[in-house]
Amino acid sequence: MNKRGIPYVWGGTSDRxxxxxxxxxxxxxxxGIDLPRTAREQYGAFSRKISWNDLEPGDLVFFSNLGHVGMISKPGYMVHAPHSGDVVKEEKLSDWRRQAFVGAVRPDPKGVRQWEKQLEQRREPISANLTATL
Structure with a gap:
């Protein structure tokens, strides 16, 4: 909440x-919880999803085809960095937000570790001994 008023900067991760x-x-x-960098990865880092009706402060809420993320600050409100030309702010969850809602997660260290393990497995080189069959 103490970041409210800081400008939106695409790719920004600091008080600038x-x-x-x-x-x-x-x-x-x-x-003390390391999240992946993008909204899509943050959503994918946790297998347990939270429904709109079960949101609690601290939950990450995702909108617009996973193109936007905010955090529940108190019942019915979220804090987020909206878009270029705006600033970090708290806003009421509107009907429009409800319609754009994709899902939510409740981050925990265990979930992030599982996500990192999946990413490492995807990065492993494919064996050169594979043979294609028809």
Whole structure:
């Protein structure tokens, strides 16, 4: 909440400016939880999803085809870095936000570790001994 008023900067992860996922990255870093960088990766880092009706402060909420993320600050409100030309702010969850809602997660260190393991497996080189069959 103390980041309110800092300008939105695409790709920003510091007090010079934040984008939506950069703000969440730094907030959870302060809590000792390392999140992936982008909103899509942050959503994918946790298998347990939270429904709109079960949102609690600290939950990450995702909108618009995983193109935006905010954090529930209190019931019915979120803090986020909205878009270029705006600043980090708290806003009421509107009907429009409800319609754009994709899902939510409740970050925990275990979930992030599982996500990192999946990413490492994807990066492993493919064996040169593979043979294609028809």
């Amino acid at each position: 400016g934040y984008d939506c996922s950069g703000l969440m990255l730094r907030a959870y870093e302060k809590a």
